[in-house]
Amino acid sequence: MKQTTLYPEHKALKAKLVDFNGWEMPIYYKGIIEEHHAVRESAGIFDVSHMGVIDISGPHALEFVQILTVNDASALKINQSQYTMIADTEGKIMDDMIVTRLADCFRFVVNCSNFEKIHSWMLINKKENDFKVTIEVKDELNIIALQGPKAKEIMTKLAKEELVMSSFYVTAGKLLDSQVLISHTGYTGEDGYEIFVNDKDVVKLWRGLLEAGAAPIGLGARDTLRIEAGLPLYGHEIITGISPYDLGYGWIVKLNKPKFIGKNVIENLPQKRRLYGLVLKEKTIPRQGVEVKGYGTVTSGTFSPTLNKSIALFITDKEVVKGDTVFVKIRDKEIEGEVTKLPFIKKGC
Amino acid sequence: MSLILENLYYTDEHEWVKVEGKNATVGITDYAEDSLGDIVFVELPKVGEDFAQMDQIGIIESVKTVSNLYIPVSGRITEINEAVIENPAIINSSPYDEGWLIKMEIYEPAELEDLKSAEEYEDLLVEEEE
Numbered sequence: 001m002k003q004t005t006l007y008p009e010h011k012a013l014k015a016k017l018v019d020f021n022g023w024e025m026p027i028y029y030k031g032i033i034e035e036h037h038a039v040r041e042s043a044g045i046f047d048v049s050h051m052g053v054i055d056i057s058g059p060h061a062l063e064f065v066q067i068l069t070v071n072d073a074s075a076l077k078i079n080q081s082q083y084t085m086i087a088d089t090e091g092k093i094m095d096d097m098i099v100t101r102l103a104d105c106f107r108f109v110v111n112c113s114n115f116e117k118i119h120s121w122m123l124i125n126k127k128e129n130d131f132k133v134t135i136e137v138k139d140e141l142n143i144i145a146l147q148g149p150k151a152k153e154i155m156t157k158l159a160k161e162e163l164v165m166s167s168f169y170v171t172a173g174k175l176l177d178s179q180v181l182i183s184h185t186g187y188t189g190e191d192g193y194e195i196f197v198n199d200k201d202v203v204k205l206w207r208g209l210l211e212a213g214a215a216p217i218g219l220g221a222r223d224t225l226r227i228e229a230g231l232p233l234y235g236h237e238i239i240t241g242i243s244p245y246d247l248g249y250g251w252i253v254k255l256n257k258p259k260f261i262g263k264n265v266i267e268n269l270p271q272k273r274r275l276y277g278l279v280l281k282e283k284t285i286p287r288q289g290v291e292v293k294g295y296g297t298v299t300s301g302t303f304s305p306t307l308n309k310s311i312a313l314f315i316t317d318k319e320v321v322k323g324d325t326v327f328v329k330i331r332d333k334e335i336e337g338e339v340t341k342l343p344f345i346k347k348g349c
Numbered sequence: 350m351s352l353i354l355e356n357l358y359y360t361d362e363h364e365w366v367k368v369e370g371k372n373a374t375v376g377i378t379d380y381a382e383d384s385l386g387d388i389v390f391v392e393l394p395k396v397g398e399d400f401a402q403m404d405q406i407g408i409i410e411s412v413k414t415v416s417n418l419y420i421p422v423s424g425r426i427t428e429i430n431e432a433v434i435e436n437p438a439i440i441n442s443s444p445y446d447e448g449w450l451i452k453m454e455i456y457e458p459a460e461l462e463d464l465k466s467a468e469e470y471e472d473l474l475v476e477e478e479e
Contacts, residue, residue, distance in 0.1 A: 283390040303389040
């Protein structure tokens, strides 16, 4: 299995490690629920260095990114990021990602499970269209996500100055005297940052963040946090046959762009389906694949530590409104649930 | 290393059995609760129900996974721990004591011979961890 540079730190913290798409990653350190609360109430750090970082540079970089992605990268100012997706020629979503325009390149951060697929897709398209671009995989970069209401306070401590950043912008800076790139983004529904840091500095930064009061958080709580925030995940909500419109992300598809791969299919898709939330009356967990009777299936389900209830996401083309009663089938039992709007929890950020 | 108590019987499914005459108390081991992680839901049988050895009698669900609960020996359920249904986290914090799951009357004491001693259970954990 592959390991991130922080692997020995996870071992030292006695993390419970699992095989996550070929990476040996912490699922939790002390417990999913405790870590979840730490992020909602204070601050937590996640090693997300297993995600793939790919930089696109060269004279055709913008043109290449425009053809590849559904959003409009030409609208990006330098140091600005956007949520986007890559579709194949049949309009199927291959992955979702954040793209950032840096001074000399476009930086893609892709799901680790899709890294090889996206990287090859880039190489194929470069070759077929003879784009003058350099596709560089940044293996030496680590990503630490710092998330939670105290994230800003902790960053200020480490940067020795107040961090003034808009959401979906990056800034180069120094944390504990190491050169890093700080992105004001996250995947938890909390305020927070994702920090790009080199191999040689990552351990020092990780330890510094812990000392400053952030709790180490595993992939278990990363999942419960993103489900509460109603954020889609590739392989769960983002699956074959599901479009950005179905997920409530129609706004990222810029049909006024002259061309992007999959456009001819995506622009003709029916826009009937929507992603909804579900809160169960019992604490048994409606996991992915569980039937929502008459409506479809659960795409993600978990126990919500914030609500102290079991929750799920599901996609349906049927008419449902907030407050409707639905039933999920778990182990031959029908359990009542109430339809809710997303996100499950609203935070002031 | 997970905690194993000397005076108990154990199953391959990581349950412990404390025998007192014809009666037994059953729970899941420290290793089991630790493998499951935060437990959020427990389904237990009804008092008075009869079961044959290794019948499924309940469900233990954690944030990350679901696991079945089996009855270690044939018998009748005499009591269930209502406290763990209310607050399943007790199983994580006190698997051998406050986190017990059911009490039962044993029908066939000879079936206890199918179970593992603390020493044998420790060997099983060593194997599983390898």
